[in-house]
Amino acid sequence: MVTASALAWAIFCSSAAAEKKYDPGASDTEIKVGQTIPASGPASAYATIAKAQAAYMKMINDQGGVNGRKVNLIQYDDAYSPPKTVEQVRRLVESDEVLLTFQIIGTAPNVAVQKYLNSKKVPQLFAATGAARFTDPKHFPWTMGFNPSYLVEGRIYGQYILKTYPNAKIGVLYQNDDLGKDYLAGLKAGLGDKAANMIVAESSYEITEPTIDSQILKLKDAGADLLFSASTPKQAAQAIRKVAELGWHPVHIVDINANSLTATLKPAGPENAKGLISVNYVKDPLEETYKNDPGVQRYLDFMAKYYPDGDKGSNFNVYGYITAELLVQVLKQCGDDLTRENVLKQATNLNHVELGLLLPGITISTSPTDYRVNKQLQMIQFDGERWQNLGGIITAEGTE
Incomplete structure (x- = not known):
């Protein structure tokens, strides 16, 4: 009986382990995500976006992470300079071995690394740009822009x-x-x-x-x-x-x-x-209309606790919050299959996802042939x- 039980347990453990799939940057305890940001340079006004995103991941990790795994968001300053973006993204992929890149900020910086990331089959997820080349699954299947076109x-x-x-x-x-x-x-x-x-x-x-x-x-x-x-x-x-x-x-x-x-x-x-x-396409969290809105209340509570120095009314901080919220949604959908291929699959199969700070009536849907995340505006x-x-x-x- 002891031998049979041991065998059964071994089979169970083997089966459970087989269900988990990992690429570089993922494990039972961690998901590594990489990002370049303009902490300095001519577009440094956008730096607050990255601060809000880092704060959001701190909140998620305090809540136990995503499916039990902590999100390790690694951020490097590229000063909005494409050559620096190339250098830092190579560092993220080849040294830090991130599972994916997330919200690289700026059109020119994203252009500079698009071919590289696609050649490496590393998701360039929710790039912070609305240029047409970042919603082109035929030529760049590993790239998804976030911003409206x-x-x-x-x-x-x-x-x-x-x-x-x-x-x-x-x-x-x-x-x-x-x-x-x-x-x-x-x-x-x-x-x-x-x-x-x-x-x-x-x-x-x-x-x-x-x-x-x-x-x-x-x-x-x-x-x-x-x-x-x-x-x-x-x-x-x-x-x-x-x-x-x-x-x-x-x-x-x-x-x-x-x-x-x-x-x-x-x-x-x-x-x-x-x-x-x-x-x-997002709510103004300081607008009287939304003072009792649950999504706005969650955002304001988040800012008070995790980014108290940030401007609650800044649409850049709102943007950082909703992009981080969407990334967590994708990672949740991945379950225990944390491969780059599955990250891309989940990101391109979003079905009327509601984010707390999107305007009423706006949801997010994507498909393998339609990478556009935001398709509605006011x-x-x-x-x-x-x-x-x-x-x-x-x-x-x-x-x-």
Whole structure:
């Protein structure tokens, strides 16, 4: 009987062990996740996103981890410099041996490592960019962007302009990389055959340029009465300030990456930003409308305990919170099959996932042929203090 029991136990243990599958970066006790962040450099305003994500993982680990495993989020500063991103991502994959990369911040940094990560078959999960190349499963199956498509967002602005300002003379300020170029292409697609006549000037800038004053002057001198800024926080704030200094009063639209109250509007002067137009897909946790919202309450409790120095009202911290929440959802779905292939499988099979801070009516669904995580948006306008909603939820196709 003793021999039979021992044999049965051995078979059971062997079977249980066989059910667990691990790739580098995963074990019975740990899941290693890697990330590069702009803790310094021209896009350092985004650093708070990574701080919120690290704090979220601390909360999850305090609660026992994911399926009993602690999440080890390894973060390295790349200063928003693509060559540094390459160096640090290689370190994460080849030295730290992470299971996946998560939320590498920025379009250019993600471009720099996309081919490498795909060649290594390491998930480039929820890249912090909306450029089209990060939702292209045919050519880059191991890459998934998180942000709404810049092309779609640009098209939404184009359609909004046609509907609301059909006689506008448009000046476009755009970052000279995939971010800016995708927005410009989307805007032109939304304007359709009227794009050539309505866009009176385009002016690009490099992320490393100290100011964009000359670009703003060029657009003003071209006679533009509607300014579209396809930019990041530093340059967006500079544009708002310069427009005010010039006494210029165009309709001003900024992309979702640059509509942060903390990182853009406050440095620019909220009084200068009044009337600004953009889009959104998350709740404002300080908005009176959501004071009894369970998702908002969980977020505020999290911030108070795990990131007390962070700005509760910052949409960057909200962004960090929801992206971390989604990563945990994917890891939970992986169960004991913590292989890179299964991580990708679970991330590309999300079914109407609800995150606590998404706007009511917005959920997340993906498929092996549709890697787009966020496909719904809402137009918003700044009233001098807070962002206010304009209209209803807009789909990825640009229809309400």
